[in-house]
Amino acid sequence: xxxxxxxxxxxxxxxxxxxxxxxxxxxxxxxxxxxxxxxxxxxxxxxxxxxxxxxxxxxxxxxxxxxxxxxxxxxxxxxxxxxxxxxxxxxxxxxxxxxxxxxxxxxxxxxxxxxxxxxxxxxxxxxxxxxxxxxxxxxxxxxxxxxxxxxxxxxxxxxxxxxxxxxxxxxxxxxxxxxxxxxxxxxxxxxxxxxxxxxxxxxxxxxxxxxxxxxxxxxxxxxxxxxxxxxxxxxxxxxxxxxxxxxxxxxxxxxxxxxxxxxxxxxxxx
Numbered sequence: 001x002x003x004x005x006x007x008x009x010x011x012x013x014x015x016x017x018x019x020x021x022x023x024x025x026x027x028x029x030x031x032x033x034x035x036x037x038x039x040x041x042x043x044x045x046x047x048x049x050x051x052x053x054x055x056x057x058x059x060x061x062x063x064x065x066x067x068x069x070x071x072x073x074x075x076x077x078x079x080x081x082x083x084x085x086x087x088x089x090x091x092x093x094x095x096x097x098x099x100x101x102x103x104x105x106x107x108x109x110x111x112x113x114x115x116x117x118x119x120x121x122x123x124x125x126x127x128x129x130x131x132x133x134x135x136x137x138x139x140x141x142x143x144x145x146x147x148x149x150x151x152x153x154x155x156x157x158x159x160x161x162x163x164x165x166x167x168x169x170x171x172x173x174x175x176x177x178x179x180x181x182x183x184x185x186x187x188x189x190x191x192x193x194x195x196x197x198x199x200x201x202x203x204x205x206x207x208x209x210x211x212x213x214x215x216x217x218x219x220x221x222x223x224x225x226x227x228x229x230x231x232x233x234x235x236x237x238x239x240x241x242x243x244x245x246x247x248x249x250x251x252x253x254x255x256x257x258x259x260x261x262x263x264x265x266x267x268x269x270x
């Protein structure tokens with residue numbers, strides 16, 4: 001992900017990722033809320049957190065210049081018993097590992113540097129087969145292949161939170177996109193009923209295709225209206241935050257997590 005804008009966090013002198021506006025904090029808020037609830041399920045002795053495309057652990061908001069913890073470090077504060085991160089960039093992976101190890105933490109933690117589609121096989125055998133796992137899949141485009149998701153979800157009790165980038169989806173042509181085919185694990189997204197009668201792609205159709213692929217892996221279907229849309233300050237959609245679980249209890253927790261906005265007001269449907 002070398003196209004990402006990078007700065008240096010003066011707090012520790014390590015790389016930080018510049019993100020497009022403070023509204024990105026909305027994504028982190030909902031993820032952190034759900035992670036907090038799931039990590040405290042003490043009926044399971046092992047509760048793991050996994051993040052693909054993890055980044056350096058700190059972000060700077062382009063809108064106001066503020067530095068904050070990103071998703072990996074926010075999850076690191078929760079009561080999971082173990083943590084696994086995969087990050088492509090060598091400098092980001094090194095920064096994340098240094099930041100994690102600088103915080104008092106006796107629980108197992110592993111940062112793997114490399115392409116998550118290649119390195120996922122190193123993580124899956126470590127996940128608790130009889131415990132709980134929360135995986136956050138946070139690509140900036142089409143980097144995470146569905147085959148990677150299939151391997152990851154070989155663990156039975158694993159909930160997924162996935163960032164779906166609307167800007168990329170709206171612009172994608174139907175032809176000659178093997179990267180998009182790999183992301184969906186199929187080329188059906190190019191055809192009806194996922195496209196309009198004129199053959200053009202739709203966001204609803206692409207989301208439906210992705211959900212159906214996960215249903216094929218044993219995940220329960222869920223209403224599209226409970227996906228969270230993260231928008232720019234002008235109201236243009238940046239991406240969807242989608243949740244998937246094999247268990248009804250997971251959706252009950254997700255509904256609780258997204259019930260209210262960071263400011264306390266009720267969340268409105270898409």
